[in-house]
Amino acid sequence: MTAEAEALTTALAAAWSKGDVEAIASFFTDDCVFEDVCGRAVHRGKEALRAEAKRVVESEPDLRLEVMSVLGVGGWVAGEWVQTGTQGGRRYSLRGASILEVRGGKISRESMYTHFDGATWLDP
Numbered sequence: 001m002t003a004e005a006e007a008l009t010t011a012l013a014a015a016w017s018k019g020d021v022e023a024i025a026s027f028f029t030d031d032c033v034f035e036d037v038c039g040r041a042v043h044r045g046k047e048a049l050r051a052e053a054k055r056v057v058e059s060e061p062d063l064r065l066e067v068m069s070v071l072g073v074g075g076w077v078a079g080e081w082v083q084t085g086t087q088g089g090r091r092y093s094l095r096g097a098s099i100l101e102v103r104g105g106k107i108s109r110e111s112m113y114t115h116f117d118g119a120t121w122l123d124p
Contacts, residue, residue, distance in 0.1 A: 005072025009079045013065035019057035025050045029108045038115040060085040091122040
């Protein structure tokens, strides 16, 4: 499944990088769970996911995601990524990882692990 996992994660990262909320939502099942583990936030269902994606892309229109590595086994995908953008007027680079559960070619659960305490701030 690694080839399919790479295609899925690369396309999802591209949708986030374009700020395309509808494209982001299209990767998820209607009953999905999107969890920001370190941020202690859980978004249940596609509408909640869509609202969170809208909040993120509106607050960080220059957000970019680059997939660094992916492993897919059965219905599970693990990926490492680097996120860049601007927050509070400062540019940053942030590493993270996501564990995805995939059902019927769509993501039914994403558990995202990242925290801004680990960010590299690119502006003085």
